[in-house]
Amino acid sequence: MKKNYFLSFIVVLLWLPGFSQTPAKAYKDSIQKLRKAAGEAYSAYDYNASIEYSAQLVRLASKFDDPSALFDGYNGLGISYEVLEDTLRAKENYEKALHYAELTQNDTLLGYAYNNLGNILSSQEKTVNDGLEYYKKAVGIALRLNDPNESLTPIINIAWTYLDNDNYDAAAPYLKKAWKLSSKSNNKSLQSNLLSLIGMYHSGKQEYDEARDHFQLALEVAEKDTLIVDASFAYKEYAEMLVKTGAYKEAYSALEKHQKYREKFFQKEKNLQREAVYGRFKTEFETEEYKKDLAAAQREQKYKDAVLAKTKQITAIMVFSLLVMLLFLILLYRNNRLRKTLIQELKNKNQEYMEAKEEAERLSLLKTRFFSTVSHELRTPLYGVVGLTSLLLEDNKDEKQKEDLKSLKFSADYLLALINDVLQMNKMESNLLQLENSSFNIEELFHGIVQSFKTTRNLNNNKIELRIDSNIPRHLIGDSMRLSQIMMNLVGNAVKFTENGKVWIKASCKQCSDGSCLIYFEVGDTGPGIPDDKQQEIFEEFSQLKSTNYNYQGTGLGLPIVKKLLQLFGSEIKLKSASGEGAIFSFEISFLKGDEKSMPVIKKTALLETEQDEVRKALIVDDNRINQVVTKRILEQRDFECDVAGSGEEAIAYLKLNRVDVVLMDVNMPGMDGMQATMEIRKFDPYVPVIALTAVEVGEMRDEILGAGMNDIINKPYNIPQFFQIIFKNLRQPVVDLE
Structure with a gap:
C-alpha cells in the first residue's frame, strides 16, 4: 500500500x-x-x-x-x-x-x-x-x-x-x-519516492552501499520539504535494508523515526478533525446531515486509532523479531564453530582408525607369513622323522623296538596334527579359507575316516559304528576336504576320550529336492560326557576339559576349527550331552546332487597287468639330504629305480639326457625353485609326469603349482598309501571317463 x-x-x-x-x-x-x-x-x-x-x-x-x-x-x-x-x-x-x-x-x-x-x-x-x-x-x-x-x-x-x-x-x-522522465519535474514528493524505490532495487540486488546512498538522498529531500508520508516510507524501507546488512542498531533507529512520522501524521489528522468539527458547528450548514457526518467521522477516527495501535504493535513485534533473529544468528555462529570442531575431531579419529586398520592388516599379513614359514620349516624335518619311522617299522623285526618306533611315530603324527590345527586356525582368522566344490562319494569318504582311526580305536578298545542312509545320493557335490576335516576332528575327539565304549557316525537324508540334499550328520560316543556349564567353553580356542586319558591331551583347537568350518557351510554345531552320559555332536549341510558323469573313473589299461613286472624309474629333486633318502627308500620298496638331483638346474640337465617315468619335485629350493624348473622342463618334455612335493599348505599354492605345469601335489609329510596312490595315478596316465 x-x-x-x-x-x-x-x-x-x-x-x-x-x-x-x-x-x-x-x-x-x-x-x-x-x-x-x-x-x-x-x-x-x-x-x-x-x-x-x-x-x-x-x-x-x-x-x-x-x-x-x-x-x-x-x-x-x-x-x-x-x-x-x-x-x-x-x-x-x-x-x-x-x-x-x-x-x-x-x-x-x-x-x-x-x-x-x-x-x-x-x-x-x-x-x-x-x-x-x-x-x-x-x-x-x-x-x-x-x-x-x-x-x-x-x-x-x-x-x-x-x-x-x-x-x-x-x-x-x-x-x-x-x-x-523525472529529471524535468520539480515535484519533491515524486523525487523522494523515486529515490527510495531505487534504494529498494539496490537493496534487493545486495548492492548495499548504493542502496544506502539513495535512501539517504530520499530522506534528505523528504525532510527538507517536510514531506511526512514520504519520509515515513523512506525510513521504513531503509530499516529493512539495514536489517539485511546486519546493522540492527541503525535499523532500530530508522524504525523509530518511521514510527514517529506515522504518529505525527495521524496526530495532525486528529487536530484537523477537531478543528473541522468545531468549524462545522459555526457555519450555516450545521444541519442534521452534518451530525450524521460527524458520527461517521468519529467512527473513522476510532478506526484510525485502532490502525495506529496496530501499527505500534507491529513495530514492537518487528523489534522483538530482530532481537530473536540476532540471538538466532549468534547461536547459529556458535553451532557452526562447534560443528567444525567436531568434524575436525571426527577426521582425526577416522585417520587414527585408518592407520590402526592398516597396521592391523600389516600385522595380520606378517602373522600369516610367519605361520606359513614356520609350518614349512617344521614339516620339512617331520617329513624325515615320519618317513624314516615308517620305514623302520616295516623293516624292524624286534617287537620291543617296534613299540618304541610306534611311540615315536605317534609323537610325530601328534606334532604334525598340532601344526596343521594352528595353521588352520590362522587361515580361518585371516579369512583365507574358501569352499571348493567337487564331486565325491560320501560312503567312501566315511569308510576312509573310520579306517584312519583304526589304531586309536584299538588302543582304547572302542567300537566304531558307521550308519549311512541309503536315501543319500551316491554322489554329492561340495567341499569334501572340509567335510572330512570336520568329521576327523569330531570322531578323533570321540575316540580319544572314550574307553571300552562305542563311537558312532551317522549320516541321514532330511530332504532332497531341486537338485540339492540336506544331510544330517551325527557323531556320538559313550564317553564321560560334558557338563552343562562346560558346553560353551569347549568351543573356545585352546580350551579343553580335563581327562584321565593323558595320552591324548591335545591343543583344544579341534572343536573351534569345526565350528568355524561349519560357518563356511552356513551351518552350526549342536551338542547334546550330560556328565557321565556320553556326547552327541550334530549338524546339517546342504550339498548339490551329483551323478556318475561328474565322478572321474579310472579305466584300467594293459599297464596295470604288468605293474608287478615292470621297473619304474623316478627322479627325486630335493635339496634336503634326509628327504632324498626317505623318498628314495619308500620308492625302492615298490621296486622303483631312483636317481636324485639336488637342485632345479641339476634336474633339467639330467632330464635332457635321461628318460624317467615320474619326477618328484620339491617346490621350495634355493636358486631355481620347483615351479621354475618345471616350466623349463615343459619346454623340451611336455609329457613326463611331474609331481610336487611341498611342506607348504596345499591350498596356498595349488593354482600356482598346477599353473607351472605340474601334474599333481603331495603334501609333506604324507602317509605312504596316499603317496603311492597319487604316484600311480599320474604314472599310468589314466583316461578320465566323463560319461
Whole structure:
C-alpha cells in the first residue's frame, strides 16, 4: 500500500483546475468549490474532510448526471479510503470512477482511473498481474496522447509493484525510464519516492552501499520539504535494508523515526478533525446531515486509532523479531564453530582408525607369513622323522623296538596334527579359507575316516559304528576336504576320550529336492560326557576339559576349527550331552546332487597287468639330504629305480639326457625353485609326469603349482598309501571317463 500515498497526492493536484462545464453557473461554482475543498483537505492530511467533500460532490453531480464531476467525487473517495488502508471501499469507488471516466470518453481521466485501480489490485497477492495490466493501460493512454509526463506515474507504479514482489530485474528498466522522465519535474514528493524505490532495487540486488546512498538522498529531500508520508516510507524501507546488512542498531533507529512520522501524521489528522468539527458547528450548514457526518467521522477516527495501535504493535513485534533473529544468528555462529570442531575431531579419529586398520592388516599379513614359514620349516624335518619311522617299522623285526618306533611315530603324527590345527586356525582368522566344490562319494569318504582311526580305536578298545542312509545320493557335490576335516576332528575327539565304549557316525537324508540334499550328520560316543556349564567353553580356542586319558591331551583347537568350518557351510554345531552320559555332536549341510558323469573313473589299461613286472624309474629333486633318502627308500620298496638331483638346474640337465617315468619335485629350493624348473622342463618334455612335493599348505599354492605345469601335489609329510596312490595315478596316465 505504500506507493499509493505519493500517487494519490499527484491525482488530487490534477483535480484543482477542473475538467467539466455545466450550463448553470451556480452548479459550476459549487462543483469547483467542492473539488478544491476535497483536494486541500487531502493535502492537509484531513482525510475525513476529504471524504466528506468528495461525498457531497457525488451527491451534487448525481442530481445533474455529470459524469466528469462524478468521476472526481468517486476518485476522491477512493484515494482517501486507500490512504486509510480501507481497500474494499477504495476498490469499490475506483471501479465507479472508471465507469464514469469511460462515459466521459476523456483519455486523461481514463488514465487516472486505470492507474488508481491498478494501485488497489497490485497491492493484493492474487491480483498483482491484474494491477500491472491496468498500469500498462495507463501508460498506453499517455503514449497515445504523446504526453510522456502523464506516463511517469504508472511507470513508477509498475516498477514499485515489481520491487514489492522481489522481481528486481523486471523493475530495473522502468526505474531507469522513470528517473529520466523525472529529471524535468520539480515535484519533491515524486523525487523522494523515486529515490527510495531505487534504494529498494539496490537493496534487493545486495548492492548495499548504493542502496544506502539513495535512501539517504530520499530522506534528505523528504525532510527538507517536510514531506511526512514520504519520509515515513523512506525510513521504513531503509530499516529493512539495514536489517539485511546486519546493522540492527541503525535499523532500530530508522524504525523509530518511521514510527514517529506515522504518529505525527495521524496526530495532525486528529487536530484537523477537531478543528473541522468545531468549524462545522459555526457555519450555516450545521444541519442534521452534518451530525450524521460527524458520527461517521468519529467512527473513522476510532478506526484510525485502532490502525495506529496496530501499527505500534507491529513495530514492537518487528523489534522483538530482530532481537530473536540476532540471538538466532549468534547461536547459529556458535553451532557452526562447534560443528567444525567436531568434524575436525571426527577426521582425526577416522585417520587414527585408518592407520590402526592398516597396521592391523600389516600385522595380520606378517602373522600369516610367519605361520606359513614356520609350518614349512617344521614339516620339512617331520617329513624325515615320519618317513624314516615308517620305514623302520616295516623293516624292524624286534617287537620291543617296534613299540618304541610306534611311540615315536605317534609323537610325530601328534606334532604334525598340532601344526596343521594352528595353521588352520590362522587361515580361518585371516579369512583365507574358501569352499571348493567337487564331486565325491560320501560312503567312501566315511569308510576312509573310520579306517584312519583304526589304531586309536584299538588302543582304547572302542567300537566304531558307521550308519549311512541309503536315501543319500551316491554322489554329492561340495567341499569334501572340509567335510572330512570336520568329521576327523569330531570322531578323533570321540575316540580319544572314550574307553571300552562305542563311537558312532551317522549320516541321514532330511530332504532332497531341486537338485540339492540336506544331510544330517551325527557323531556320538559313550564317553564321560560334558557338563552343562562346560558346553560353551569347549568351543573356545585352546580350551579343553580335563581327562584321565593323558595320552591324548591335545591343543583344544579341534572343536573351534569345526565350528568355524561349519560357518563356511552356513551351518552350526549342536551338542547334546550330560556328565557321565556320553556326547552327541550334530549338524546339517546342504550339498548339490551329483551323478556318475561328474565322478572321474579310472579305466584300467594293459599297464596295470604288468605293474608287478615292470621297473619304474623316478627322479627325486630335493635339496634336503634326509628327504632324498626317505623318498628314495619308500620308492625302492615298490621296486622303483631312483636317481636324485639336488637342485632345479641339476634336474633339467639330467632330464635332457635321461628318460624317467615320474619326477618328484620339491617346490621350495634355493636358486631355481620347483615351479621354475618345471616350466623349463615343459619346454623340451611336455609329457613326463611331474609331481610336487611341498611342506607348504596345499591350498596356498595349488593354482600356482598346477599353473607351472605340474601334474599333481603331495603334501609333506604324507602317509605312504596316499603317496603311492597319487604316484600311480599320474604314472599310468589314466583316461578320465566323463560319461
